[in-house]
Amino acid sequence: MIYSKKIAALILTVFLVQDLATAQILPFRNYSIEFGLSESVAHDLIQDSKGYIWVGTGYGLNRFDGKRFRQYYEENGLANNRVHTLFEDSENKIWVGTENGITVIKEDSLHTPEYLSELSDTAVLSFFEDFLGTIWIGTADNGLWRLNSNNRLVHYSEENDLGIITANDLAQTEDGVIWVASDEGLFRLEDGKCDYFGDEEGLPEVRVQSVIVDRYNRLWIASREGLVLYRDGEFQLFNQQHGLDNNRVLTITVQAYDKIWVGTENGLALFDGQSFTNYSRENGLPATTIYSSIIDREGNLWLGTLGGGITHYSGELFQSYNIDTGLPNNVVNGFTEDRYGNIWIATYGGGVVRYDGENLRVFDETDGLQDNKVYTFLEDSRNQFWIGTREGISIYDKGRFTDFEAFDINFQSVRSIYEDTNKNEFWIATYNDGVYRLRTDGYDHYNTSNVLPNNTVMDIKQDEEGIIWLATYGGVVKYLDGEFETITIADGLPSNGVIEIFIDHLGEKWFSTFNGPARYRDGDVERLIRSNQVETIFYFTVQDRENRYWIGTNRGLYLFRKDEFYDSETELERMLSYRTYTDSQGLIANELNAGGSLLASDGTIWLGTVEGMSRFFPDRIDNNSTAPGLEFESLSISGREVEPGREYRFTHDYNFLQATVTGLTFEAPDQIIYQHRLKGLNDEWTITRENEIRYPGLPPDDYSLQVRAYNADGAQSEEISEFNFTVLPPFYFQWWFILLATALFSGLILFIIHYYRVSKQVEIEKMRVQIASDLHDDVGSSLTELALQTDFLQAGEISKEMRDTLSQLGEQSRKIVTSLDDIVWSIDARNDTAGDLTDRMQDYVNQVFGNNQCEVIYHFDDLKMDEKLPVQAKENIYLIFKEAVNNIIKHSDATRAQIRFSFDGNNFKLNVEDNGRTANKVKKSGQGLRNMQLRADRIGADLSIKNGQGFSITASGRVS
Secondary structure (H helix, E strand, C coil), rough: CCCCCEECCCCCEECCCCCCCCCCCCEEEECCHHHHHCCCEEEEEEECCCCCCEEEEEECEEEEEECEEEEEEEEHCCCCEEEEEEECCCCCEEEEEEEEEEEEEEEEEEECCCHHHHCCCCCEEEEEEEECCCCEHHHHHHHEECCCCCCEEEEEEHHCCCEEEEEEEEECCCCCHHHHHHCCEEEEEECCCEECCCCCCCCCCCEEEEEEEEECEEEEEEEEEEEEECCCCCEECCCHHHHHCCCCCCEEEEEEEEEEEECCEEEEEEECCCCCCECCCHHHCCCCCCCEEEEECCCCEEEEEEECCEECCCCCEEEECCCHHHHCCCEEEEECCCCCCCCEEEEEEECEECCCCCCEEEEHHCCCCCCCCEEEEEEEECCEEEECCCCCCEEEEEEEEEECCCCCCCCCCEEEEEEEEECCCEEECCCCCEEEEEEEEEEEEEECCCCCCCCCEEEEEEECCCCEEEEEEEEEEECCCCCEECCCEHHHCCCEEEEEEEEEECCCCCECCCEEEEECCEEEECCCCCCCCCCEEEEEEEECCCCEEEEEECEEEEEECCHHHHHCCCCCHHHCCCCEEEECCCCCCCEEEEEEEEECCCCEEEECCCEEEEECCCCCCCCCCCCCCEEEEEEEEEEEEECCCEEEEEECCCCCECCCEEECCCCHHHCCCCEEEECCEEEEEECCCCCCEECCCCCEEEEEEEEEECCCCCCCCCCCEEEEEEEEEEECHHHHHHHHHHHHHHHHHHHHHHHHHHHHEEEHHHHHHHHHHHHHHHHHHHHHHHHHHHHHHHCCCCCCHHHHHHHHHHHHHHHHHHHHHHHHHCHHHHCCCCHHHHHHHHHHHHHHHHCCCCCEEEECCCCCCECCCCCHHHHHHHHHHHHHHHHHHCCCCCCCCEEHHHHHCEEEEEEEEECCCCCCCCCCCCCHHHHHHHHHHHHHEEEEEEEECEEEEEEEECCC
């Protein structure tokens, strides 16, 4: 191999810092006034049954959902703005102990019940609910109180003559014994009896701040002399002699049997049963005085502090370091692990750092390093250490740095160095000058002037087939046996700006680009995660020892669950196939750096960021199976606020549904996934990470808004939150209006039809009158004149045959005039009533009977004379009547005849009868009877003819 080495002067300055295990920054996430907390002094913390974190402060009560705080003050119903203690009872009511009494919260309503009014001027310090549901209340300077299930408040200290004046805390062991921590000592209450523990009973300090019973039935006591364990009738003290940083213990929280968190006036300590690990401001705590602590249902630790607000700690997935803990510069570009297990760290401006497992050692320009702005490392086959910097390459060998020079090449901004041991060649990638291939007999320079698509080359890898892969800002370049091939966005690459190439355990290539990662397999490029943030840059991919894929971005570290991704069948499953770890979980900064990753031999992953470095422990990942809480934060219909627990009916113009939901998880609150649907509109679920829901312009129908949530690991909320409502149709679409409109429309149609019929009837009647007048005036007068002419001609000298002919002609003319008169009467619209018919009947009787001795009696008294008869009915009834009268005249010797006619507007009945005995011997032809039957059939009437004691004809029917 041909290259020269320049040995720089070595200035023996060694920079040693403290052990990284104690210098690390723990992932405490702090929330104070800047985040919306009402005050930075947090006296107490609880998590309610829904999942909200409640914080009692020196000024106001706060409810936290992981993203924002909601405040409650005296004007909202709080007894006093200074809150000492918080508690949730078995009925999910929250009790707030304040400087001036108690406030009870139920369903977001704040009030002070009347039965608690006796404590309205008392500072309340503690609450507890025993196994029987009795609420115990500890106060300052007013002793211990008890509230029975029937809301009877008893001053327990006074009633039982106890020496408890200030009751700081209460707890109950499995045997039912109630323990009271007070300024006067420790009290044991059982079956109405009280035992006192003080100095003489072995209590190290009588002023007891807190007492808790863990799930292992151990009694822990916070005192001014340290942490006290009461077990088997004896007190055991753990304090500064055991490593506790401060003896004044204020709060205790037990996470596991050997994991007890202790809050003191000087920070936080973790007790494993024998020794303490202490944490202070140097480890990331916002304040050193820890007033309160809890473990939430996801296993996260919450601390309430004096002056620092509240702090959330989700565990040691990350150990982080920056310039405050020994790094020479916060910008970390890369790592490597040498053959001795040392971790080398490249910083941009602080040189290189070597970590041997205990201490840091910094090497910079004073030690012979060519430049303090370092990008990359390589330990070659000769155990020489190559360091790529902005100004060139340094070789570290046997404790000395030399500048690397070869073929008079000026290497600048070296981003990657790779050794091809099979060919004894080195590949050197630069930021602006392409890539150099150094051989033993010379070199090749590849750039945009010959084969490269871009002169910025960020990474070099070689696969098992001997192919050299180059990551450039113009795409991926493959090199084998002198042949180059370029892969770009035209081949499916998310972006031509490729930052890193990773070859996994299966030999598949993973490309990190400015617009997402891609997998290359069998000649095909497959794009994978598409971030919702278009500005997301993907820097690198690394696999842990379980072959899980971790992808570094400028927005955190992605866990990509490859198998779940390819087995997914729904959008939800695809979204859950990856999740992000950010500063919320302890990463020192969300913006990672290109090249800033290393899987160390111990299985940890080292990550470089712009604000320091983090050591990641993937084996500590615990799948969060705790179901997230889910609440409707707000609901409105067209701007009108509504409550989710009720059902509503809205008018049609209230048709814009808006909802804000809150998924309650604190491990990764920014990665909640929501599903929602509006049954009645669409049964398909919509998937989103947004917590705002909008459905504008809803048509009238019954609706049910359903929402569910998933945490970052896919645990689903236990229940579907639901809101039911109805949007009513406008009045013109409601049944009563449709029925009314139908009736009105039908009435209008009927009116039009009736009007048309009446109009036509009027026209017909006018026509009938006109025809009747024409027949009477023209035809009738002509026939009458014809009859008179025949009479005049008969008076002259004519033959007998002519006279007979004229006589027949005159008689026939008169018969026609008579018949025509009946026709004219029938069709004349002025003769359509029942009265006109009966008048006509009487006229005919008077005309035909003459001097006949037959008496005619009429029965028309009950007849409605103004009722109209249809023309056809009137005509045929009259003609039946005429035939009946003619039968009487021609064929009966009757002396009395009776004529009856009735008509009610629908039904009619005509009856003509006499008392004759048919003495007239003239033979009956039967033609008249047949005519009557024919007339009756025309109008659908029934005809009845009787002969016997007189002659009777009855016709009855219904007019149409």
